[in-house]
Amino acid sequence: MSDRLPHEKGFHVSWDQVHRDSRALAWRLDRQGPEGGEWRAIVAITRGGLAPAMIIARELDIRLVDTISVKSYNWQEQAPASVLKAPDPDLMRDGEGILVIDDLVDTGKTLELVRDLYPKAHFATVYAKPQGRPLVDTYITEVSQDTWIFFPWDMALQYVEPFRGS
Template sequence: MTEKLVLDWQTFHKACKRLAQIIPLEKYDGLVAVTRGGLVPAAILSNDLDIRLIETIGVQSYQQQQQGDLQLVKPAYLLESELIEPQRWLFVEDLVDSGCTIKFLKQFYPRADFACVYAKPQGAELVKYSVEQVAQDIWIDFPWEI
């Protein structure tokens, strides 16, 4: 990564609000925050879309700004239930980079949709909703990482 984009809370919050505006109301029963990056945008989307059912799934691929092998750190137990249709879940992430995390999750939840606040070219086509496009070689420092 050659450049850094350092985001403050206000900039990130405004981007999340714009993301909420392009997601159809009442299309989803629940949100799945992909931890850790998806926690903050999922909370904002939850308020704006009036969705109270939120699950988390833990997938890790970055260590010290280096992308490595994917690891499932916490499964989304509720999603294993037959009670809720998987197509009604919206997975939420702060960023889609190479798309490896989303491809990994789509193996288990092929009918789920994905929303990311920021999208890089290599992974952008994998998400249904995103609002900010950034170059592939930019490293983003999110407010909770500073």
């Protein structure tokens, strides 16, 4: 029997890795928009989608960036998804030509809510878990459903006990 907690099956992601993976996502999305290959705008799902969206906007030279704020977690506990702040409705329309960016799709509850609002948007995440993957149009890395991704914005450097103890 293991003394490890379920969230300790972790995938630790550094700032460098987020940057590399977000650039790889930008390369996959380049010239894939519906309007002659171009995208009208990026909408980042806050908070996790902000860093990847900034990198993708830079790589694809997209100047129009907005956000949608969806709350679906309290720390590591999933709660019903709700929109706290929506993007400009004149920009969004039905979502056509819009890239919706998030760091991760887990169960898909967040993307399901946003996809219902903007059915023609293109949904892209850096990381995907199997349960939410069908809601994503483009992603870079898949991890197992029981893996917890530790993003650099959630971490601090500190000593960690060796796996087999001291």
